Amino acid sequence: MNLSAIKEAILDILYPQNIACILCQKRASDIDDKGLCRACADTLPTIAPPVCQKCGRPVGEDGICIDCAYVRYHFEQAVSVLHYTPEIKRLIHRFKYDGISYLSRIMGWWMAQAFKQRCGWKVDIIMPVPLHPKRQRQRGFNQSALLARELGRYIGVSVNEGVLIRKKYTTAQAGLNKFQRMQNLQGAFEVREIEAVRGKTILLVDDVFTTGSTVDECSKVLMQARAQRVYVLTLAVGR
Numbered sequence: 001m002n003l004s005a006i007k008e009a010i011l012d013i014l015y016p017q018n019i020a021c022i023l024c025q026k027r028a029s030d031i032d033d034k035g036l037c038r039a040c041a042d043t044l045p046t047i048a049p050p051v052c053q054k055c056g057r058p059v060g061e062d063g064i065c066i067d068c069a070y071v072r073y074h075f076e077q078a079v080s081v082l083h084y085t086p087e088i089k090r091l092i093h094r095f096k097y098d099g100i101s102y103l104s105r106i107m108g109w110w111m112a113q114a115f116k117q118r119c120g121w122k123v124d125i126i127m128p129v130p131l132h133p134k135r136q137r138q139r140g141f142n143q144s145a146l147l148a149r150e151l152g153r154y155i156g157v158s159v160n161e162g163v164l165i166r167k168k169y170t171t172a173q174a175g176l177n178k179f180q181r182m183q184n185l186q187g188a189f190e191v192r193e194i195e196a197v198r199g200k201t202i203l204l205v206d207d208v209f210t211t212g213s214t215v216d217e218c219s220k221v222l223m224q225a226r227a228q229r230v231y232v233l234t235l236a237v238g239r
């Protein structure tokens with residue numbers, strides 16, 4: 001446990017989650033058990049159908065969005081829980097850089113609800129999108145792995161964190177277009193234990209779906225390792 005994690009644990013005890021709203025961070029008396037004030041709970045930017053059958057982005061009517069009409073992904077289908085609004089972006093940022101553990105519990109619960117209500121997938125195992133070991137050391141944790149663990153606990157599916165690995169240290173994807181992202185990710189991932197993947201239906205978990213390049217590259221190596229199929233669940237979807 002590093003120093004910030006200890007500090008976080010102490011703060012968790014001194015100031016329990018239900019004092020300030022996790023989204024607007026205002027203190028209120030009507031905070032629900034998921035850490036939201038009434039106003040934020042009522043306006044949580046949850047994604048509702050109709051969504052694109054491939055990437056999970058909201059669309060006008062059921063079907064495939066324009067972006068997906070000409071692409072062939074290696075995953076079967078992707079679903080996201082929330083729109084990537086400025087509030088959700090801030091929430092994920094706090095989670096990602098401060099590692100606030102109760103946020104992963106709430107976000108994992110949201111993901112579990114979406115999985116149960118919207119996915120209808122039978123999955124054998126959950127795998128988080130891995131971080132490069134160097135980045136994981138800097139950050140102290142992998143945010144996708146924290147989400148995967150909470151989700152796994154809620155839906156009763158085990159999580160495998162060591163099989164899909166990131167072997168290439170890539171620069172940040174932000175600011176790159178779809179083609180540059182794909183180039184940047186070439187050869188970034190590897191399956192270390194083919195036996196753990198072969199014939200399995202895998203649920204890949206990440207925090208944000210932007211162009212889908214990261215989860216698609218992961219799905220590619222999983223399918224090359226003879227996975228049965230790969231589904232993707234992310235907390236938020238943005239452009």
Ligand SMILES: [Zn+2]
Nearest residue numbers: 021024037040
């Ligand atoms: Zn609020």
Ligand SMILES: [Zn+2]
Nearest residue numbers: 052055065068
């Ligand atoms: Zn789409």
